[in-house]
Amino acid sequence: MKKIKIALADDHNLFRKGMASVLSQVPDFELVLEASNGQELIDKLTRRMPDVVLLDLEMPVMDGIATTEYIRENHPDVKIIMLTMHDEDRFVLHLLEKGVSGYVLKDADLDEVEKAVHKVMDDGVYLNDFVSKVMHRKMVNKTTVIKQSSTTTLYNSKVLLSEREKEVLKLICEGLSTAEISEKIFLSPRTVEGHRLRILEKTGTKNTAGMVAYAFKNNLV
Template identity: 35%
Template sequence: MINVVLADDHVLVRDGIKALLEDQTGIMVIDEASNGKEALEVVSRNKPHVLIIDIRMPEMNGIEAVAEINKHHKDVRTLMLSMHDSEEYVVKSIQAGADGYLLKGASKEEFLKAVNKVASGGKYFTGDVSSIIMNNFVSGNTASFQGPKPVIKELSVKLTKREKQVLGLVLELKNNKDIADELKISKRTAEVHRFNLMKKLEAKNLQELTTKANDYQLV
């Protein structure tokens, strides 16, 4: 059973999403929130598998809420919901630690696909923007956004040329088989390179790996 919390300031939107989700076997909406602050309280109280949260809400917006949840409740998966497919919103959502980004105009099939993908530990970014936005983000090409430039840190260990190649492909969300095929190496070798990267960069997941890659300007 996938336990879900809904956070949106419009009751009709929450009711519609709740009806859609609970019509499916294996998904249950266990609580709701009408703003970002309420979302933090509800998540802390219920520890859901997935939080589906709107970006634009009163008191605390969805991006700020997701950033806080990612700090204190790392086991909770977060799916951002928005009317907007702008690069700014998507990148800021990724920076906050969101596991997915879905448009409110998405079909029922895509909505359910996104929820299940995020709940199972994957990432889901809607439509054609996913590859473009992820590529911009992992390459540090965020100059169009306001805020200070990231501090470039010095890595105490060195990555080999092959490890850098693997890192670039990992950050493009390619699996071990795809990496092996592209670099003409065995799947096992790709797995070893991925493991070594996570160990050298002291990263526990893709989000941390992406952050470290940006901090050290590795891609």
């Protein structure tokens, strides 16, 4: 069984050691490196490249956002799951736009962490209930503002998606996998993936997480 290689960066030693111990309980996970801040993580990436990075948002020397920007620029295939105590709406879309594939609160249990890692590996993004509710609130608020202002010009008016692409995008934003979308709308997985790639191209986003953030921010769903 091929193991998913994981890196963990958090400046709180007790939390990091505890998380490392928890991760070691998952049979198909392999913790390949630990770091106490973003700079230390980046320095260690030259020794062993992970599949997924579990990254603390607030760290000294180099925080989670700066580290995300570096990884996205230099190692775009590495998936990033942000670990944080912050459950504020303002962080979520910003982090997804930066290229974070998932957002998990630090008080989550092992099952959610395990699910998040598998989901970002399989589908490129993990949208838990908290993130989905944040996005829904953003969408409702944005729609209200648009209705109240006749002078508002939507950037998404420049993005012309077909009805099928809109349908696929909506299901991706609901957290469905390619296989689940395929079964739901009676298309082959290859065709669904083709739609996903065209949506990425049309929205100018680099990964599924960024595409989801773009969709909600620009009222595409």
